[in-house]
Amino acid sequence: MSTSLDSFDRKLLMELQENAQIPQNELGARVNLSTAAVNRRLRRLSEAGIIERYAAIVSPDKVTYNLTIIATVEVESEQLDHLDAMRRSFTQCPQVQQCYYVAGEWDFVLIFTARSMDEYTELTRQLFLSNNNIKRFKTLVSMSRVKVGLSIPIDVDE
Amino acid sequence: MSTSLDSFDRKLLMELQENAQIPQNELGARVNLSTAAVNRRLRRLSEAGIIERYAAIVSPDKVTYNLTIIATVEVESEQLDHLDAMRRSFTQCPQVQQCYYVAGEWDFVLIFTARSMDEYTELTRQLFLSNNNIKRFKTLVSMSRVKVGLSIPIDVDE
DNA sequence: TCTGAAAATGGACCTTT
DNA sequence: AAAGGTCCATTTTCAGA
Numbered sequence: 291m292s293t294s295l296d297s298f299d300r301k302l303l304m305e306l307q308e309n310a311q312i313p314q315n316e317l318g319a320r321v322n323l324s325t326a327a328v329n330r331r332l333r334r335l336s337e338a339g340i341i342e343r344y345a346a347i348v349s350p351d352k353v354t355y356n357l358t359i360i361a362t363v364e365v366e367s368e369q370l371d372h373l374d375a376m377r378r379s380f381t382q383c384p385q386v387q388q389c390y391y392v393a394g395e396w397d398f399v400l401i402f403t404a405r406s407m408d409e410y411t412e413l414t415r416q417l418f419l420s421n422n423n424i425k426r427f428k429t430l431v432s433m434s435r436v437k438v439g440l441s442i443p444i445d446v447d448e
Numbered sequence: 449m450s451t452s453l454d455s456f457d458r459k460l461l462m463e464l465q466e467n468a469q470i471p472q473n474e475l476g477a478r479v480n481l482s483t484a485a486v487n488r489r490l491r492r493l494s495e496a497g498i499i500e501r502y503a504a505i506v507s508p509d510k511v512t513y514n515l516t517i518i519a520t521v522e523v524e525s526e527q528l529d530h531l532d533a534m535r536r537s538f539t540q541c542p543q544v545q546q547c548y549y550v551a552g553e554w555d556f557v558l559i560f561t562a563r564s565m566d567e568y569t570e571l572t573r574q575l576f577l578s579n580n581n582i583k584r585f586k587t588l589v590s591m592s593r594v595k596v597g598l599s600i601p602i603d604v605d606e
Numbered sequence: 607t608c609t610g611a612a613a614a615t616g617g618a619c620c621t622t623t
Numbered sequence: 624a625a626a627g628g629t630c631c632a633t634t635t636t637c638a639g640a
Contacts, residue, residue: 295511303504303511307503307506308501308503310468340507340510341507342505342506343466343469344467344502344505345467345599346502347465347598348498348600349497349500352497353498353600360548360550360557362588377594381594386595387595387598388559389595390590390592391592391594392589393591394587394589395588396588398594399518399590403600403601428552428553430520430551430552430553430554432548432557433549433550433551434548435548436547436548436556437539437544437545437547438598439545439546440503440545440598441506441545442506442513443513443542443543443561444506444511
């Protein structure tokens with residue numbers, strides 16, 4: 291059950307979060323392991339769910355999704371069925387890249403990607419304004435995507 | 449030069465954002481294209497920077513990064529060298545998964561991943577409290593990662 | 607689009623700890 | 624048992640005709 295990673299696993303994860311296209315023999319060379327051993331470890335990491343999946347990262351600019359917007363939302367009622375309905379509507383919206391249910395001054399934080407302000411405005415209409423369980427929301431428009439990723443810090447020596 | 453995607457490219461991107469491990473022959477079957485055609489398109493998409501990179505997505509829970517925290521930051525001075533220094537310090541911090549420079553009530557939005565509240569507290573010390581260009585910051589602790597990803601919506605038929 | 611070479615993956619089997 | 628290494632078959636990628 292010990293899902294504990296050894297130093298090899300950590301090095302592999304570090305590399306693969308950066309670049310999942312490195313072939314296994316090259317990975318082996320980097321971490322000092324045979325190709326077969328790398329192969330086995332990658333399988334284990336995937337099966338254990340430590341590697342959730344492999345994904346292509348698409349450049350938003352190159353496909354004219356030039357806008358990134360962060361929205362914070364406060365709800366009226368935290369009744370469970372209401373919350374669930376909201377979670378679902380946020381999750382289903384493809385322009386919602388991320389959604390966090392948070393404690394503090396707000397209840398949800400959403401990260402949108404959109405092609406234009408008009409598109410975002412329309413989304414707020416659908417998701418926020420037409421929902422009377424939303425007390426208020428605030429919009430922060432990103433001027434610069436300073437750092438964007440989902441990498442988890444992996445300490446190689448630990 | 450026209451970086452415009454046709455319907456095949458869009459379908460491919462849609463699939464690969466979800467799962468970058470699908471072999472090219474399987475992709476071909478799904479979008480109705482030969483393996484070789486898929487191969488050429490993927491190369492083109494990468495070379496054009498439309499596919500930025502391929503990445504392994506690691507499950508934070510499985511490696512004991514149980515905390516996700518969103519922080520908003522207001523700066524004292526928006527002088528360029530000050531901003532740059534801050535951007536750099538945020539970018540370099542491995543626990544900062546994302547950082548956006550925003551317009552509105554705040555100047556930066558940061559998304560942290562951390563192992564514990566103590567770790568986060570220590571990070572705020574390093575990044576915020578020891579920096580006297582930061583006027584104030586606010587912390588929102590995520591109770592649930594409702595949706596997490598970097599996918600761009602790709603309309604298959606457009 | 608087809609064919610085939612080269613590369614990468616992944617299993618079998620043996621060895622080490 | 625658990626994990627590594629070598630070798631080999633299969634699958635996948637990718638270029639040329």
